[in-house]
Amino acid sequence: PRWANPFYSKTGVSLRVRNFESSKLKVNDLDGNPIEIAAVVVWQVVDTAEALFQVNDYEDFVHIQSESALRTMATSYPYDSHDTGALSLRSHGSEISDHLQKEIQERLASAGMKVIEARITHLAFAPEIAQAMLQRQQASAIIAARTRIVEGAVSMVEMALEQLSRRDIVQLDEERKAAMVSNLLVVLCGERGTQPIVNTGTLYN
Structure with a gap:
């Protein structure tokens, strides 16, 4: 057995x-x-x-x-x-x-x-915060994009002023430089297309 x-x-x-x-x-x-x-x-x-x-x-x-x-x-x-x-x-x-x-x-x-x-x-x-966090991510992305745009615009304005000065195309005093910088930044950083303006006078009148 x-x-x-x-x-x-x-x-x-x-x-x-x-x-x-x-x-x-x-x-x-x-x-x-x-x-x-x-x-x-x-x-x-x-x-x-x-x-x-x-x-x-x-x-x-x-x-x-x-x-x-x-x-x-x-x-x-x-x-x-x-x-x-x-x-x-x-x-x-x-x-x-x-x-x-x-x-x-x-x-x-x-x-x-x-x-x-x-x-x-x-x-x-989690579902209870998903919408709020998505909005925060979108806001962060917009801020980051605008920062890049501003940095690029400042570099382009700086380059434009250097080129004008080096080639002696036009003589600009500090006030005219400031006006040019302001106008260029508006054009480069603006979201909408710019409208042409005909200046019939001078900066001082």
């Missing part, structure tokens, strides 16, 4: 690569703005013994730890950065994905799992 050990059980652990897509989590970014964020995690069991003995349900463990890491990572960065050199969730996808992958890997390593890839799949302001 065969004898069976009642205390022995055999559990199979798949080594195949798997994907886990988190739910849309609502968290506050570094600036305190409520955002929605979700990610996909590509992972694999690399140590079956650790996966079985360290946690009761290793798949559930991956889900919980991945979402926890995503929350932690999301609070470390602003949704968008007003400083061109600073990292943000929206504009630095590669760096953010690397950070997320490392954050998850640190949590899963003890359970014999390897994170192959992690990336953001959804990122948006």
Whole structure:
């Protein structure tokens, strides 16, 4: 007769690569703005013994730890950065994905799992502030565009004055220079087309 050990059980652990897509989590970014964020995690069991003995349900463990890491990572960065050199969730996808992958890997390593890839799949302001934040982004874009226009206009006026002086085309005193600068800036920075004006007198009458 065969004898069976009642205390022995055999559990199979798949080594195949798997994907886990988190739910849309609502968290506050570094600036305190409520955002929605979700990610996909590509992972694999690399140590079956650790996966079985360290946690009761290793798949559930991956889900919980991945979402926890995503929350932690999301609070470390602003949704968008007003400083061109600073990292943000929206504009630095590669760096953010690397950070997320490392954050998850640190949590899963003890359970014999390897994170192959992690990336953001959804990122948006929370509905209650989405419209206000869109208006702020549009205002920031307008300000940035106008700043570029003014900088370019000033450079063009400066170049025009230098050319007139170097070529001795016309002699301008300070008052006439000021008037010319004012007129050129209005033309270069204005949104509407300019209307020609015939000057029948002089600047002083």
